[in-house]
Amino acid sequence: MGAKTLRFGLVGAGPWARSVHAPGLTNHPATELTAMWARRPDAAAELGVPVARDFDALLAEVDAVAFAVPPAVQAELAPRAAAAGKHVLLEKPIAATVADAERVADAVRAAGVVSLVVFIRRFAEETVDWLDDVRRLGGWSGASARWLSGALLGGEYSESPWRHESGALADIGPHVLDLLDAALGPIVEVLAAHRGEPDLWHLVLRHEGGATSTVTLSMGLPMRPTVIELSVYGDHGYRELVGRATPARDSYAALLDEFTGLVRAGRTEHPLDVRRGLHIQHLLAAVERKISQS
Secondary structure, eight states: OTTSOEEEEEEOOSHHIIIIIHHHHHHOTTEEEEEEEOSSHHHHHTTTSOBOSSHHHHHHHOSEEEEOSOHHHHHHHHHHHHHTTOEEEEOSSSOSSHHHHHHHHHHHHHHTOOEEEOOGGGGSHHHHHHHHHHHHHOOEEEEEEEEEOOTTTSSTTTTOHHHHHHHHHHHTHHHHHHHHHHHHOOEEEEEEEEEETTTEEEEEEEETTSOEEEEEEESSSOOSSOEEEEEEEETTEEEEEESOOSOHHHHHHHHHHHHHHHHHHTOOOOTTSHHHHHHHHHHHHHHHHHHHHO
16 A cells, blocks of 8 residues: 555445545545445435445445445445455444354455454544553453443434344444453353343353453433443452543544554454454354343
8 A cells, every 4th residue: 555545435325324434534644435335326426425336346446445334235245345355344243144244254364355343432542541451450350331322213323224123232232242352351151141122132241261241232212312331340449431432433533544554564463353343243143042042
């Protein structure tokens, strides 16, 4: 890449694409939003970005592809982008099933392209500082997380079929599982899992080393503002991460800093690359299995 601007194609024109991906790729000094492609070309055209006639046409014009589409669609298209030698910026979860996630990961590895998964909270300054403190101190016995919102009740994401079908586990679950896994060490077992109404999930997890964590998730509760709380406790007392102080656009800019840095350096490995996405996909599947057994 050198000093050259990285040409991005954006797949999808939904709320997240319009509010975060498109402005982020347009405004970052090392990226250029060259083309878009979406199921609804009129929605893509509203952003003032050239609209490719199809996915293959988009691939021909870009160096990298950012996906803002449902997991099943991403799992179909991302391997094609990687096989064409395009770096990929993937949304979470990276697929709808473990088998499809493995195909995405295999394609990325085989092509030797850069990948990052948009675990957007990991790029917020307060999250980086909190994780640094937690990891430096160590000695944590457990953790708890709550993410409660009314996103499925109204607003720009409430018309999303895949979110309604899969619920909070698939949409916000990856963020929570990733953060707990990063804070306490790898999650190795789902001890208990339950899904009730309204879209209310309760999980108990065991981490490598013996620590345990609990999770409560919902996108079907009339919460305003959204409740987001994550805490660890142990030998050094209690450390809490609350809310979202850093705007998503700022976190996305930090993500693009790291993505373009990887491309420039010719490196493909990153703590939040496609392998992390696959790990989280396995955890989501483990939760679903636990629920089916109960």
